Amino acid sequence: MPLPDSLFWDRKDTTGVEHTLVDARNGLYARGTILAVKPIAYTCRYELRTDPGWATAHLDVTTEGAGWVRNVRLELAAGRWRAVTAEQGNLDAVLSAAGHARAGLPGIEDSDQLYKAYDVDLGGSPLTNTLPIRRLELLTAETGVSHRISAALMLLPSLEVVQADQIYTPLGAHRVRYASETFSADLTVDDDGFVVDYPGLSTLIKS
Template identity: 75%
Template sequence: MLTSALFWQRKDTAGSEHVLVDASDGLYARGTALAVDPVPYTCRYELRTDPAWVTGFFDVVAEGAGWKRSIRLELAAGRWRATTAEQGDLDAVLSAAGHAGAGLPGTEDPDLLYGAFDVDLSGSPLTNTLPIRRLGLHHPAAGDTGVAHRVSVAWVLLPSLEIVQADQIYTALGEGRVRFATETFSADLAIDDDGFVIDYPGLAVRAGDPRPKRAD
């Protein structure tokens, strides 16, 4: 039974995320994310890492009126495998709402993800914790504050569940702050002592407790 819970309220749209976690030996998490943009959807996911916080598998199901998609991402021997399923017509739903069509779930070339050890679910503060903990940025070593760490991630887009390779940069700033950046974006995340996001400017803020117990 998972006894620790985290809840975030979205700032950029009407939505929220609730996740149950066990961080005693790496991370095991089961979460639900809701949002109304670009179309209303519910996303449910299950995530497990190894003790070093390298992602082992990531199961995601996204569903809305008239459509449902799922993916399972597994990492073994440095290579990713993606299994997908789709029901209904998300493209038609997006088009009716005045949005461009969605890409297919998954990725056409998993080899593009080679060298990625983390997943990043769009709109989810939970997945920012993966590189933060894997790199030890919640408690940076002497001399590591201000050092930028470039990582490659498997970026899972919502609601399409398309998987894209993305380069990201994480920098420990000290005093419970980590800078998250891409080539075109930067935000200073407030984190708790366990590396879980408290406040992601412009995206989400955490509410409620209890927080996960520290598991260094």
């Protein structure tokens, strides 16, 4: 199915790009590809769907590199997350050969940890920052008032899923502050809430 809009980001934290095709007319449906070289060279392909209120309903992600491939499908239904995983090859061996620590297993062992998480956060992807921005209507919300959320954070390239506490604060003038326990960044977004500039991570170069 052809999608009406396209977003293309250039990575700042590593050599890499992200290209996403989106339909935001009734919630969000997106298909995207991420290419990056750190911690190892990999390709990530994803399909994301939200409900009309921008709460995540479905995320299907595949990462692949030399000698390995992983897939995780996350679905939220009736307030509960379900994760289905698959793995071929040995990502840990590739990471070890490159001098990196072992990867976590794909998915999450106890999906109850994601209770009341309505947003997914695909590590390194500015697209998923749009989900809470739109779900909480932060572009028209009171400036300076913080909104704390619980997110299902999917790490790349391992596809390990962890619960993450995050804070979003509208700053006005199309800026939103994103913060976690150890990090914060002031995001610049467009009229639709898509990230134009994520300091240190990515810049939108074509839409």
